[in-house]
Amino acid sequence: MSELATYNFAYLDEQTKRMIRRAILKAIAIPGYQVPFASREMPMPYGWGTGGVQITAAIIGPKDVLKVIDQGADDTTNAVSIRAFFQKVANVAVTTHTADATIIQTRHRIPEAKLKENQVLVYQVPIPEPLRFLEPRETETRKMHALEEYGLMHVKLYEDIARNGRIATTYAYPVKVAGRYVMDPSPTPKFDNPKMHLSDALQLFGAGREKRIYAVPPYTEVVSLDFEDHPFEVQRFDKPCALCGAEEVYLDEVILDDKGGRMFVCSDTDHCEDRRAHGHVGAMLATEAAE
Amino acid sequence: MATPLVVSEVSKSFTMHLRDGIRLPVVADVSFSVASGECVVLGGPSGIGKSSLLKMIYGNYAVDTGQILVKHEDRIVDLASADPRTILDVRRATLGYVSQFLRTVPRVAALDVVAEPLLARGENAASARKRAADLLAKLNLPRELWQLPPATFSGGEQQRVNIARGFITDHAILLLDEPTASLDAINRRVVIGMIEEKKERGVALLGIFHDEEVRDAVGDRILDVSKFSPRKAAA
Amino acid sequence: MSTTPLLKVKDISKFYGGRTGCRDVSFELWPGEVLAIVGESGSGKTTLLNCISTRLLPTTGSVEYHMRDGVYRDLFRMNEAERRFLMRTDWGFVHQNPADGLRMTVSAGANVGERLMAVGNRHYGNIRETAIDWLGRVEIDADRVDDQPRAFSGGMRQRLQIARNLVTGPRLVFMDEPTGGLDVSVQARLLDLVRGLVHDLGLSAIIVTHDLAVARLLSHRMMVMKDGQVIEQGLTDRVLDDPREPYTQLLVSSILQV
Numbered sequence: 001m002s003e004l005a006t007y008n009f010a011y012l013d014e015q016t017k018r019m020i021r022r023a024i025l026k027a028i029a030i031p032g033y034q035v036p037f038a039s040r041e042m043p044m045p046y047g048w049g050t051g052g053v054q055i056t057a058a059i060i061g062p063k064d065v066l067k068v069i070d071q072g073a074d075d076t077t078n079a080v081s082i083r084a085f086f087q088k089v090a091n092v093a094v095t096t097h098t099a100d101a102t103i104i105q106t107r108h109r110i111p112e113a114k115l116k117e118n119q120v121l122v123y124q125v126p127i128p129e130p131l132r133f134l135e136p137r138e139t140e141t142r143k144m145h146a147l148e149e150y151g152l153m154h155v156k157l158y159e160d161i162a163r164n165g166r167i168a169t170t171y172a173y174p175v176k177v178a179g180r181y182v183m184d185p186s187p188t189p190k191f192d193n194p195k196m197h198l199s200d201a202l203q204l205f206g207a208g209r210e211k212r213i214y215a216v217p218p219y220t221e222v223v224s225l226d227f228e229d230h231p232f233e234v235q236r237f238d239k240p241c242a243l244c245g246a247e248e249v250y251l252d253e254v255i256l257d258d259k260g261g262r263m264f265v266c267s268d269t270d271h272c273e274d275r276r277a278h279g280h281v282g283a284m285l286a287t288e289a290a291e
Numbered sequence: 292m293a294t295p296l297v298v299s300e301v302s303k304s305f306t307m308h309l310r311d312g313i314r315l316p317v318v319a320d321v322s323f324s325v326a327s328g329e330c331v332v333l334g335g336p337s338g339i340g341k342s343s344l345l346k347m348i349y350g351n352y353a354v355d356t357g358q359i360l361v362k363h364e365d366r367i368v369d370l371a372s373a374d375p376r377t378i379l380d381v382r383r384a385t386l387g388y389v390s391q392f393l394r395t396v397p398r399v400a401a402l403d404v405v406a407e408p409l410l411a412r413g414e415n416a417a418s419a420r421k422r423a424a425d426l427l428a429k430l431n432l433p434r435e436l437w438q439l440p441p442a443t444f445s446g447g448e449q450q451r452v453n454i455a456r457g458f459i460t461d462h463a464i465l466l467l468d469e470p471t472a473s474l475d476a477i478n479r480r481v482v483i484g485m486i487e488e489k490k491e492r493g494v495a496l497l498g499i500f501h502d503e504e505v506r507d508a509v510g511d512r513i514l515d516v517s518k519f520s521p522r523k524a525a526a
Numbered sequence: 527m528s529t530t531p532l533l534k535v536k537d538i539s540k541f542y543g544g545r546t547g548c549r550d551v552s553f554e555l556w557p558g559e560v561l562a563i564v565g566e567s568g569s570g571k572t573t574l575l576n577c578i579s580t581r582l583l584p585t586t587g588s589v590e591y592h593m594r595d596g597v598y599r600d601l602f603r604m605n606e607a608e609r610r611f612l613m614r615t616d617w618g619f620v621h622q623n624p625a626d627g628l629r630m631t632v633s634a635g636a637n638v639g640e641r642l643m644a645v646g647n648r649h650y651g652n653i654r655e656t657a658i659d660w661l662g663r664v665e666i667d668a669d670r671v672d673d674q675p676r677a678f679s680g681g682m683r684q685r686l687q688i689a690r691n692l693v694t695g696p697r698l699v700f701m702d703e704p705t706g707g708l709d710v711s712v713q714a715r716l717l718d719l720v721r722g723l724v725h726d727l728g729l730s731a732i733i734v735t736h737d738l739a740v741a742r743l744l745s746h747r748m749m750v751m752k753d754g755q756v757i758e759q760g761l762t763d764r765v766l767d768d769p770r771e772p773y774t775q776l777l778v779s780s781i782l783q784v
Contacts, residue, residue: 134632147607151644155629155636158643161650162633162672227650308772309779350761352768375747375761376556396721396743397714410725 010057011089016040020058020213024204027215032177033145034128039211049082050208052105052124059120059204060086060103065093067101072109072252072267079107096270108171110192112249112271115201117218123186125207128214130174130184150182153225161230170235176223177216185222191234191250196222241266242284244275294362295385295463295495296348297324301357301371303347304521316521317343321357323514325464330486330496332510335517341499342391344516345466347371348497349388350378361386361464383411389457391468393449395442402427402437405455412460426455430481446473458485465489467498471505483508530592532557532698532730538577538587540570546754547573551587553749553759557697560724560731562745562762564738564777570754571734572702578732579619579700580609591698614644618691618699622706624683627690628675634661634686635671641694660689664719681712685719692723699724701733705740717743738781742766750774 008014016038023037042050060066066086070078074096082105083094095101098113105122115121131141134152144150153174160168173190177183185196186205196203196216203216216222224232240247242263249271251264263284266272281289304316318340325331333341346352348359350370359370363385368377370386382388387408396404405423410416427437430451436444441452450473457465467486471479479502486509489496500506506513531554540547548570555561563571576582578589580601589601594616601609613619621627628637638657639647647653658668664685675683684704691699704720705713721744724731735741741748741762748766749759750773758771769775 134629143606143610147610149610149644151640151642154643154648155632155640158636158639158650158653159633162635162654226648228648229651305768306770308775346767351763353760353764353770375764376559378761379746396718398718 007089009062009090010060010086011043012040012054012057017058020054023213024055024058024215027204027213028202028217030181031216031220032175032181032183032214034212034214036211037213039208042208043085044081046209047126049078049105049107049124051206051210051213052107052122052208053082053085053206054208055122055204055206055213056086056103056105057090059122060090060092062090062092064102065095065100067095067098067104067270068106069104069109069111069268069270070107072111072250073269075269097274098268098270108187108189109250109267110188110195112246112266112268113274114195115199117200119201121199121201121203123188123203123205125184125186125205125212126209128184128205128207128210128212130172130182145181148180150176153182154227157225157227157230161227167226167230167232173232174225176225178220179223182225183214183216183222189235189250190224190232193222193224193232194234198222237264239264239283241272241275241282243282244272244280244285245282246272246275246280294324294326296362296497297358297360298322298348299358299360301344301347301354301359302521303343303352303354318516318519319521321516321519325495325497327463327493327495328490329511330490330498330509332506332513333497333499334513334515335520339516339520341516342468345388345468345497345499349386349466350382351388383408385462386464386466387457387460387462388466389454389468389470391472393441393453395440395449397442398440400438401432401441401444401452404441404452405459408456408460422459423455426459427451429485430455431478447475447478450474451478454482454485458489461492462494464495464497467496467500469499469501471500471502479505531555532559532592533578534588534590534598535578536588536590538574538584538589540573540577540582541585546570548577548751548754551749551756553756555698555730555732557730558728559747560729560733560745562741562748563732563734563751564736564741564748565751566736566777568753569751571736571751573754574751575700575702575732575734579617580613581619594697614641615694616696616698618688618696620684620687620691620699620701620704622703624675624680624687627687628683630676631674633672633674634666634678637675637686638689638693641690645694656693657689660693661686663723664689665715679712681708681716684708684716688716688720688723692727692729695727697730699729699731701731701735703735704733705735705737713740720744738766738777750777 019038023035027035042053044050068079068083070076086092087094098111102118103120107124129141131152134156135141157167171189172184172187173193174182175185175193198219200218202218205214226232237251241251243265246266250267252267253262253264255262299322301321302319304314307313335341343352347354354371357371361368361370361381363381368381370378402420402423406419409419432448432451441449454470471482483505533555536552538551539549551574563574565571577584590598591601593599635654635657638660639653642653658671661668661671666682666685675686705716733744745762748762749756752773758765758774766778769778
């Protein structure tokens with residue numbers, strides 16, 4: 001049997017890792033600023049997290065413990081594939097338990113458990129530019145960021161209120177970082193925005209197709225944009241998680257049958273399991289137990 | 292000041308570049324003055340340059356040589372060499388002009404056309420319009436026309452709007468170019484009365500009146516423009 | 527009468543290699559004054575307007591502007607951030623084609639409110655009220671505040687563009703053929719509006735037009751351009767009624783009478 005080519009640790013060659021690390025350092029030095037980087041071809045197509053994967057590959061070491069989530073769950077296709085990828089090319093320990101991870105790569109959600117100082121949260125970002133849909137010219141948006149001309153961002157929120165009576169943006173809600181740059185937090189629900197503010201952990205954002213990296217260093221102010229008379233509000237859910245009874249967490253809607261039956265459960269699967277392991281029981285499980 | 296307007300050695304000619312540069316002399320060496328409370332009539336045959344002279348004094352036509360001295364606020368301004376801002380300022384505050392034909396602007400109501408010179412001087416809209424209304428009533432312009440733009444008015448109606456606009460302020464000098472040309476006897480007499488009122492207030496008036504009745508009623512002296520005509524001098 | 531000019535333009539020239547865009551143009555503009563720059567196609571009037579409004583970098587010359595704090599600043603020595611801020615607050619630029627000066631996919635209210643949001647207004651209610659007030663001033667119905675300019679006629683778009691520019695109370699407005707392409711009745715309405723606003727707000731304006739009637743109606747002073755140079759300038763009614771230069775005489779005599 002011929003020998004298969006072996007991969008460099010974490011797939012990327014060392015020079016590429018250096019390039020990405022330089023971009024990351026620059027991003028940390030200028031919170032919220034989109035740093036262009038030479039995004040590499042990865043063994044997954046664009047739109048499948050190549051930006052996040054490149055960041056993780058550049059910072060991961062043999063002693064790291066990696067958690068990968070997709071919409072809060074560890075067991076969906078995206079999360080499973082990326083986790084398997086890093087197991088193969090880096091042979092690192094993996095976990096589903098948020099508290100045990102040193103690097104958490106996420107698609108579109110922030111874990112419910114509060115992150116700690118030694119943790120890095122790596123976000124997968126599709127479109128890094130918050131102004132893109134209002135101003136298609138890259139030349140103009142770069143100038144706007146450079147000159148701190150963010151009136152247009154408020155135009156978008158104004159339009160929301162004019163059309164819907166309130167700010168209708170519920171995900172990828174724009175934030176101002178360290179009082180300077182306006183940033184797109186990736187398509188996380190606005191529910192998660194407050195978690196970004198003064199976090200103990202380092203937050204890194206990677207957009208592979210768009211070739212941008214940006215960062216929010218620990219203990220950085222992250223403020224959601226709003227109007228004085230329409231302040232920023234997070235979503236509220238009517239009922240707690242049906243499985244573990246958790247309140248004040250982000251819930252996913254799960255369709256149970258084709259008769260309209262549905263339940264709302266924690267989007268963060270690890271958080272839900274953890275609570276159930278500690279004995280918390282939600283309405284659904286309580287009913288099942290009774291039956 | 293007793294002599295608000297002094298014209299000194301003014302000459303003008305037109306150069307028609309589109310006609311191979313033909314030079315048409317208009318007036319030469321014009322010198323005269325108009326005193327406060329006086330109405331000087333410009334006389335002479337048609338085409339001799341009376342209207343042109345009024346336009347030169349108003350700054351509408353340029354002059355080749357000479358001076359047009361006007362007492363404006365606390366100083367004397369030579370309109371012949373003044374810059375556009377100064378001329379506009381003089382027109383706003385000191386020098387009024389009732390042209391022969393009203394130049395109509397679309398959409399502006401007759402009342403507002405008349406009130407405009409007062410608004411330009413900073414007066415508030417309500418009182419300016421009231422004054423305008425009083426004047427239009429005095430000139431017998433039918434009330435229903437006041438809110439209409441004058442473009443569709445008859446010649447006489449337009450002329451009355453023009454006169455009201457020229458008389459509404461308290462400018463020290465008024466230039467009048469055939470103010471009664473399209474008016475009937477009644478309104479002619481109204482205008483005569485208005486001119487007399489201005490004279491009593493010390494306004495210096497310089498006018499072209501082909502109408503003998505008006506000329507005799509208001510004119511204090513006649514200045515024959517033909518004596519300034521270079522064409523005649525050539526003969 | 528104010529004693530300091532608002533704008534001092536000195537020896538502005540713009541060359542494109544051997545071709546002359548405009549040459550040796552100097553003038554001053556005072557507060558409340560409207561200057562018309564008139565000429566035919568290719569006369570250099572739009573080039574001049576773009577140079578003065580800093581949209582184009584001239585080859586030589588300077589433009590000084592009297593800032594609100596009383597200091598004269600050389601516009602081309604300002605950094606870009608300052609220039610852009612000036613353009614958004616103290617200046618306006620009305621484009622010939624309103625689509626160039628509007629965000630077509632954003633509501634009328636947002637178009638008018640954008641400048642306010644750009645300078646830090648963060649109260650939705652106030653912004654909206656101000657926008658509706660301005661729409662009223664340019665004779666656009668308040669119930670169109672949430673409609674996009676895509677649904678507006680040419681005249682309405684142009685009026686919206688004017689509102690968008692005037693909302694921050696600029697002192698100087700540049701206009702490039704503001705009535706170009708509009709129907710006659712629509713033009714009349716727009717000109718009337720501009721005239722009124724210039725007077726009520728004490729605006730200074732520089733208006734490029736090839737239409738002498740627009741110049742007569744709106745401007746105090748006029749500059750006539752031909753082949754990149756100013757060949758005659760002065761009081762508008764004087765230049766139109768007593769034109770001295772051959773080209774000016776040609777222009778004035780070419781107007782058809784209705």
